[in-house]
Amino acid sequence: MIPSFYKSPNNDFTLIQGDCVETLSKFKFGFDMVFADPPYFLSGGGISCQSGKIVCVDKGAWDIPTTPEDLDAFNLRWLLAVREHMKDNATIWVSGTHHNIFSVQQQLLKLGFKILNVITWAKTNPPPNISCRYFTFSTEFIIWARKSPKIPHYYNYSLMKELNGNKQMTDVWQLPAIGKWEKTCGKHPTQKPLSVLARLIQASCEPNAWILDPFSGSGTTGIAANLLGRSYLGLEKEEEYLIMSRSRRIELEDTKIRWEYLKRLEKNKIISISDNVIVSESVEAYYNIPWI
Structure with missing residues (x-):
């Protein structure tokens, strides 16, 4: 049995400290769905602008740039471990920028995944480019792929269309970066907004599904999962981020x-509370949880 760092009262949110590959091997x-926000490897001494102040963008030793060969090896290693814990009809979402996303795409194909979409997340409030030597960086990419080319995946087409004004939702999402209301327990340097996670969770897995995040960070995937009636396992090496996720x-x-979080998401047309938010009374009624 693997000891958990934290387990919610109704067992729908579990955190385990450790390397994702080593932990998954035990x-x-x-899992029905995976969301992964692996290191982008872009902390090379650059600067950015936050709240009108120039700040260094270095995030930690885990994000220091590496060689193309080591980047490919890293992505292949964790993707292989995750793939072995996906159900046959499961899908995976992987976020990134040009620093890492092309390597991720190549390793997904190498392992036999079928790429379904590449979402372009266009941030409505990006920081300015203070060097004035490039176009302002305002997008991130999220690859959506299924485990098997031949086994159909789940996609809630009707809900995505409903939330998009009864029009087919495209692969370009105009959504803001993280808001102040999501930082009440501190801020992770690469924290994703609930709006992004809530949308992709509703699109690709049903209520009561189990979701894995191998790079848990601040736990946004788990918060979105629980708000939407899904269950979550997050794996994370850094204790300070585990503490933040627990809080x-x-x-x-x-x-x-x-309720405040749900209303915010509904107001921004990310979710439909009346039809799509189901909170499980007992996760154990649906699954046997073998790691805790």
Whole structure:
């Protein structure tokens, strides 16, 4: 049995500290969906602008640029480990920029995944480019792929169309970067907004599904999953981020805060509360959880 760093009262949110490949090798369990935000390897001494101030963009030793060969090896290693824990009809989302996303795409193809879409997340509030030598960086990419080319995947087409004004949703998403209301427990340097995670979770897995995040970070994937009636396992090496994730999940025990988050997402047409938010009373009624 693998000890958990934190487990929510109803077992729908579990955090484990450790390397994702080593941790996944210790149990057998199939996930319905995976979201991964691996290192972009772009912390090479650059600068950016935040709240009108010039700041260094270095995020930590885990994000220091590496060679193309080592980048490919890293992505192949974790993707192979994750693939072995995906159900046959499961899909995976992987976020990145030009620093890492092309390597991810090549390793996905090498392992036999079928790429379904490449989402372009166009941020409505990007930081300015202070060097004035490039176009302003305002997008990130999210690859969506399924495990098997021959086994159909789940896609909630009707909901995505409904949330998009009854028009087919495209692969370009105009969504803001993280807001202040999502930083109540601190800020992770690469924290993703709930709006992005909520959309892709609703699009690609059903209520009561199990979601894996091998690079858990601040736990946004798990918060979005629990708000939408899904269950979550997050793997993370850094204790400070595990503490942040735990604090964020504890916040959701306050029904007022949970409802505030849901209303914010509904207001921005990310979710439909009346039809699509289902909160499980007991996760254990659906699954046997073998790692805790």
